[in-house]
Amino acid sequence: MLVGINHQIKLAARPVGLPKESDWERAETPIPSPGPGQLLTKIHYMSVDPAMRGWMNDRPSYVPPVGIGEVMRALTVGEVIESNHDGFAPGEFVAGIQGVQEYALSAGAWLMKADLSLAPAPAWLNTLGIAGLAAYCGLIEIGQPRAGETVVVSGAAGSVGAHAGQIAKIKGCRVVGIAGGAEKCAYLTDELGFDAAVDYKDQPVGAGLAKACPDGIDVFFDNVGGETLDAALMRINPFGRLALCGAISQYNVTDKPYGLRNAILLVPRRARMQGFIYFDYREKWPAMLEELAGWRADGRISVRDDIVEGGVQAFPDTLLRLFRGENLGKLMIRIAD
Amino acid sequence: MLVGINHQIKLAARPVGLPKESDWERAETPIPSPGPGQLLTKIHYMSVDPAMRGWMNDRPSYVPPVGIGEVMRALTVGEVIESNHDGFAPGEFVAGIQGVQEYALSAGAWLMKADLSLAPAPAWLNTLGIAGLAAYCGLIEIGQPRAGETVVVSGAAGSVGAHAGQIAKIKGCRVVGIAGGAEKCAYLTDELGFDAAVDYKDQPVGAGLAKACPDGIDVFFDNVGGETLDAALMRINPFGRLALCGAISQYNVTDKPYGLRNAILLVPRRARMQGFIYFDYREKWPAMLEELAGWRADGRISVRDDIVEGGVQAFPDTLLRLFRGENLGKLMIRIAD
Numbered sequence: 001m002l003v004g005i006n007h008q009i010k011l012a013a014r015p016v017g018l019p020k021e022s023d024w025e026r027a028e029t030p031i032p033s034p035g036p037g038q039l040l041t042k043i044h045y046m047s048v049d050p051a052m053r054g055w056m057n058d059r060p061s062y063v064p065p066v067g068i069g070e071v072m073r074a075l076t077v078g079e080v081i082e083s084n085h086d087g088f089a090p091g092e093f094v095a096g097i098q099g100v101q102e103y104a105l106s107a108g109a110w111l112m113k114a115d116l117s118l119a120p121a122p123a124w125l126n127t128l129g130i131a132g133l134a135a136y137c138g139l140i141e142i143g144q145p146r147a148g149e150t151v152v153v154s155g156a157a158g159s160v161g162a163h164a165g166q167i168a169k170i171k172g173c174r175v176v177g178i179a180g181g182a183e184k185c186a187y188l189t190d191e192l193g194f195d196a197a198v199d200y201k202d203q204p205v206g207a208g209l210a211k212a213c214p215d216g217i218d219v220f221f222d223n224v225g226g227e228t229l230d231a232a233l234m235r236i237n238p239f240g241r242l243a244l245c246g247a248i249s250q251y252n253v254t255d256k257p258y259g260l261r262n263a264i265l266l267v268p269r270r271a272r273m274q275g276f277i278y279f280d281y282r283e284k285w286p287a288m289l290e291e292l293a294g295w296r297a298d299g300r301i302s303v304r305d306d307i308v309e310g311g312v313q314a315f316p317d318t319l320l321r322l323f324r325g326e327n328l329g330k331l332m333i334r335i336a337d
Numbered sequence: 338m339l340v341g342i343n344h345q346i347k348l349a350a351r352p353v354g355l356p357k358e359s360d361w362e363r364a365e366t367p368i369p370s371p372g373p374g375q376l377l378t379k380i381h382y383m384s385v386d387p388a389m390r391g392w393m394n395d396r397p398s399y400v401p402p403v404g405i406g407e408v409m410r411a412l413t414v415g416e417v418i419e420s421n422h423d424g425f426a427p428g429e430f431v432a433g434i435q436g437v438q439e440y441a442l443s444a445g446a447w448l449m450k451a452d453l454s455l456a457p458a459p460a461w462l463n464t465l466g467i468a469g470l471a472a473y474c475g476l477i478e479i480g481q482p483r484a485g486e487t488v489v490v491s492g493a494a495g496s497v498g499a500h501a502g503q504i505a506k507i508k509g510c511r512v513v514g515i516a517g518g519a520e521k522c523a524y525l526t527d528e529l530g531f532d533a534a535v536d537y538k539d540q541p542v543g544a545g546l547a548k549a550c551p552d553g554i555d556v557f558f559d560n561v562g563g564e565t566l567d568a569a570l571m572r573i574n575p576f577g578r579l580a581l582c583g584a585i586s587q588y589n590v591t592d593k594p595y596g597l598r599n600a601i602l603l604v605p606r607r608a609r610m611q612g613f614i615y616f617d618y619r620e621k622w623p624a625m626l627e628e629l630a631g632w633r634a635d636g637r638i639s640v641r642d643d644i645v646e647g648g649v650q651a652f653p654d655t656l657l658r659l660f661r662g663e664n665l666g667k668l669m670i671r672i673a674d
Contacts, residue, residue, distance in 0.1 A: 054605065061605040062575070225601055238399070244604045259596015264562055266612035267581050268391065268398040273610045275603035 002031045002040070002081065007312050008101035011066045014058055017254045018323060023056075024316050025069070031103045039085040041094055041104045041111075043078035045307070047125040048318050048331040050158075050223070053251040062277050071099040072315070076335075077114050077124040078104070088113075095124040100315050102335055112285075118293055122305045126159060126330040131303060132292040133285060134245055134278040135163030135221075139171075141281060142243035142274050143219040147172030150213055152232060155223030156194065157184035158322075159330035160245055162303045164221040165194050170300055173219070176212045178205060178228060180325045187328060192302070206231035219243065225250045226258035233262035233273075242273040252323055304329025311335050339368045339377070339418065345438035346652050348403045351395055354591045355660060360393075361653050362406070368440045376422040378431055378441045380415035382644070384462040385655050385668040387495075387560070390588040399614050408436040409652070414451050414461045415441070415672075425450075432461040437652050439672055449622075455630055459642045463496060463667040468640060469629040470622060471582055471615040472500030472558075476508075478618065479580035479611050480556040484509030487550055489569060492560030493531065494521035495659075496667035497582055499640045501558040502531050507637055510556070513549045515542060515565060517662045524665060529639070543568035556580070562587045563595035570599035570608075579610040589660055641666025648672050 005028050012025040034040045055073050058065050066073050076098040080088050085108050088094060096111035098104035114124040126132065138160075145151050151168040155161040156177025165188065168175045177188040178198045185197035198208030205228050209217070216237040222229050225247025236242065250257045266273060281288070295301040306329040308318045314333050321327050342365050349362040371377045392410050395402050403410050413435040417425050422445050425431060433448035435441035451461040463469065475497075482488050488505040492498040493514025502525065505512045514525040515535045522534035535545030542565050546554070553574040559566050562584020573579065587594045603610060618625070632638040643666040645655045651670050658664050 062607070229600075246604060247601050250601055257598050257601055259598045260600050261594050261596045263566075263597050263600055263610070264584050264587055264594055266610060267583060268612070268614070270399065270612050270614055270617060272612075273600070273603060275605070275607050275609075277605070277607055280607060 001033050002103070004031045005029070006031045006101055006103045008071050008099070009312050009315050011056060011068055011070055011072050013068065015056055018252045018320060019053070019056065019316065021316060024072075026313065032105045034082050034084050034105055036084055038105050038107055039080050039083040039088045041076075041078040041098055041106065042081045043076045043098055043102055043104060043335045044121050044337065045077050045125055046100060046312070046315070046333045046335055047075035047130055048308075048315070048322065048333060049075065049130060050246050050248045050251060050322050052319060053323070062279065071101050073097060074100045075125060075130055076104070077121045077129070078335075093121060093124070095129055100312050102312060119296060122307060122330070122332060123296065125332050126303055126305060127163065127292050127296045127301055128289055130278065131159035131330050132163050132301070133281075133288060134160045135167055136288045136292060137278040137281045138243040138245045138276050139164045139167050139219070139221055142276050143221055143241050145171050145173045145219045148174070149218035150174045150176065150215055150237075151219040151221065152176045152178065152209065152213060152217045153221045153223075154178040154228045154232070155246075155248060156188050156197070157328045158223060159303055161221070161223050162188075162192055162329065163301060166192055166301045166303070167295075168219070168221075169193050170295060176209070178208070178224070184328055200228070204231075206234060209235050216240070221245060222247070224248055230258070230260050230262045233260065233265055236265065236269050236271045238269050238271070240269060240271040242271065244273060244275040248323065306331045308333045338370050339440075341368045342366070343368045343438055343440045344649050345408050345436070346649050347408050348393060348405055350405065352393055355589045355657060356390070356393065356653065358653060361409075363650065369442045371419050371421050371442055373421050375442050375444055376417050376420040376425045378413075378415040378435055378443060379418045380413045380435055380439055380441060380672045381458050381674065382414050382462055383437060383649070383652070383670045383672055384412035384467055385645075385652070385659065385670060386412065386467060387583050387585045387588060387659050389656060390660070399616070408438050410434060411437045412462060412467055413441070413672075414458045414466070430458060430461070432466055437649050439649060456633060459644060459667070459669060460633065462669050463640055463642060464500065464629050464633045464638055465626055467615065468496035468667050469500050469638070470618075470625060471497045472504055473625045473629060474615040474618045474621075475580040475582045475613050476501045476504050476556070476558055479613050480558055480578050482508050482510045482556045485511070486555035487511045487513065487552055487574075488556040488558065489513045489515065489546065489550060489554045490558045490560075491515040491565045491569070492583075492585060493525050493534070494665045495560060496640055498558065498560050499525075499529055499666065500638060503529055503638045503640070504632075505556070505558075506530050507632060513546070515545070515561070521665055537565070541568075543571060546572050553577070558582060559584070561585055567595070567597050567599045570597065570602055573602065573606050573608045575606050575608070577606060577608040579608065581610060581612040585660065643668045645670045
């Protein structure tokens with residue numbers, strides 16, 4: 001039995017707009033011991049994702065809201081250090097929902113084995129985790145791109161967007177990314193192999209898309225929502241598909257969300273706009289992970305790890321980096337080694 | 338060869354907002370003679386549809402805009418009176434796009450045989466025409482309702498909506514219609530067998546849907562758009578489907594169209610919003626028409642014919658009735674008998 005302190009970040013209050021320090025409680029509790037059927041994980045890396053903002057709202061959604069006083073929900077990868085669970089043994093690595101803390105108890109639900117011989121721990125939050133899986137599910141299952149089509153990805157320098165664009169390239173599409181700033185746009189075209197990038201800080205996104213997509217948009221993979229989605233709708237082709245992964249531009253809006261004016265074009269364009277959550281495709285994950293691991297191994301998918309030091313205490317500030325558009329690649333926090 | 342006058346309504350100008358008299362030209366031309374491969378039809382009934390407003394705009398869409406000086410596009414049913422076309426003989430009835438006029442020349446494209454032994458001429462513009470086919474395509478192909486689900490139809494007292502609701506009942510769904518006024522709502526529940534009706538003139542549509550759909554909405558068949566669609570999005574269930582047939586509330590808007598604020602819910606609800614045009618399903622029409630004819634014959638589908646007298650000259654005023662929400666059932670004009 002491990003004796004020591006488990007540092008945790010708990011939700012103290014429901015944020016209005018951007019989360020602030022007083023919305024969090026920095027807690028210290030004893031490291032717990034696994035009961036029957038449970039395992040204890042020492043968390044090594046924690047994923048920082050836009051979806052976390054939604055989990056903090058007290059609204060019905062695809063998962064229950066994080067309760068006030070509860071450890072903040074987070075995707076993690078870590079090492080099993082004690083186990084009373086038949087499926088998991090000490091020394092194995094597991095990825096799944098374990099929260100913003102250093103040690104986590106689990107009954108095994110929402111955990112999968114992370115085989116470090118296949119890829120190092122951070123990759124299980126990146127290409128072999130939420131970023132690769134969300135991109136795969138949205139692009140392939142919803143977007144259904146065909147070779148030669150134009151695929152546009154918003155939030156393209158983020159981890160999900162970077163994967164979506166690269167998978168679209170693998171499928172033989174022309175790929176355009178939308179990102180903010182010259183550095184991110186250069187990352188898309190020079191490092192990730194996108195065909196073109198639209199810098200929304202340099203020009204209105206609609207004007208950028210008009211130039212970058214002379215043949216319109218067949219598939220739009222959206223992480224941003226709002227004005228960006230509206231601009232994509234304006235140029236969606238007949239029978240186009242809009243896969244809605246998220247809407248980071250709207251998560252901290254405190255008055256009314258942006259009103260989409262161009263959704264009316266879905267009718268004459270016979271286009272489809274569909275939301276998705278990658279959790280819904282768990283049965284297909286093993287096959288998806290095999291393909292993603294192959295693309296990672298042969299270098300056709302490469303997405304930077306954006307790893308922040310400082311452990312769980314770094315979480316509140318790190319989350320805000322997402323909403324300031326500061327990160328490039330997969331944002332995560334190193335908790336232990 | 339027939340000698341006489343062909344009265345026609347041509348588009349004289351592109352309307353801004355609601356079409357007005359000066360947007361039309363009331364023309365008289367000689368009855369034309371069919372050339373090689375052509376047939377001449379005497380039109381008996383003409384369909385008056387919300388989609389006509391879209392055809393008058395100079396915008397790329399699923400069909401080219403009606404040109405200035407051209408006969409206004411319209412769906413019609415009529416009798417072949419002369420034919421140099423191998424596929425059509427005098428005395429046969431045909432349904433298809435023949436325009437707002439008394440006599441039409443055609444090479445046979447966009448025409449199908451209308452078997453009057455199966456149903457009288459007006460039915461080929463109603464249950465066996467645009468109304469039944471659009472409802473079938475949108476509800477079955479896009480909405481994919483399952484028995485026991487809640488299906489909501491907007492513009493439900495209109496011809497397409499009335500069919501969509503009745504087909505949903507045949508499929509074992511709970512069906513709620515949205516319409517304006519007590520008379521239309523009574524028509525839905527008392528005559529068409531809808532389970533409930535929401536009168537949007539009596540209460541905000543969102544409040545009405547909250548009461549009428551305690552278990553949320555699984556399929557939304559939309560003819561209205563704007564605020565009505567937004568209210569439906571608010572209550573769409575996980576994995577719900579929104580089949581967008583049209584947006585009559587927006588067709589005559591002269592400033593910006595309504596901005597949909599609740600489309601952001603498509604993500605957590607994993608819902609799908611998809612536009613469709615029934616023309617795209619032509620290969621499936623024969624099978625659809627067989628089913629629709631069966632349901633019409635056994636009385637499970639019954640939608641009123643709303644037939645206006647006055648011939649082609651009645652067209653400009655009759656079109657406006659659609660946008661004033663005045664009609665109930667399938668709006669058409671009798672041109673000849």
